[in-house]
Amino acid sequence: MSGDADKAARAVGRELCFNEEPSGSFDADDYEGNEESDEAVKGGTYAVKGSGYVRKEIGPMCSETKGPCVGIGVGLSESGARVMTKAELASTSVSVGPAKATLGLSADTGVGVGPSGVEAKLLGTGFSLGREVGVSFLGTGFKFKLW
Structure with missing residues (x-):
């Protein structure tokens, strides 16, 4: 598997486990991964597969476009606990500084709690309150990082 495919799998897996945004630029056609392929994930486990x-x-600007993907992740760290499933048909997002807007179709479902706030989603519709404030509807949404 190419380095960019590994980066894509790690990005989706860390988002599921710890609500972490990836960094850097990359481009992957197909990707898949799990916790065993990512030594950097401590206190979490994930399995993901996607295309594009x-x-x-x-x-300060970042754009992301994702094709179909599925995954599941569980994370437990000093920053809280999180369990999330992902089923996404496609999405595109743009972020500038602390603001991020996403247009997509997904059925992400799960919860996250910790000192930095709470997040809940059911079939791609949900909210986050705390360090990050955001709303989503069927995978389309907006979020803003306060600190």
């Missing part, structure tokens, strides 16, 4: 992931960073 393009991420470009230009200064």
Whole structure:
């Protein structure tokens, strides 16, 4: 598997386990991964498979486009606990600084709790309150990082 495919799998897996955003630019056709292929995941486990992931960073702006993907992740760390499933048909997002807007269709379902806030989603519809404030409806949404 190529380095970019590994980066795509790690990005989706860490998002599921720890609500972490990836960094850097990469472009992957097909990707898959699990916790065993990512030594950097401590206190979490994930399994993901997808087709198409393009991420470009230009200064403070970032754009992402993802094709179909599925995954499941569980994370437990000093920043809280999280369990999330992912079933996404496609999405595209743009972030500038602390703001991020996403247009997509997904059925992500799960919860996350910790010192930085709470998040809940059911079939791609949900909210986050705390360090990050956001809303989503069937995979389309907006979020803003307060600190």
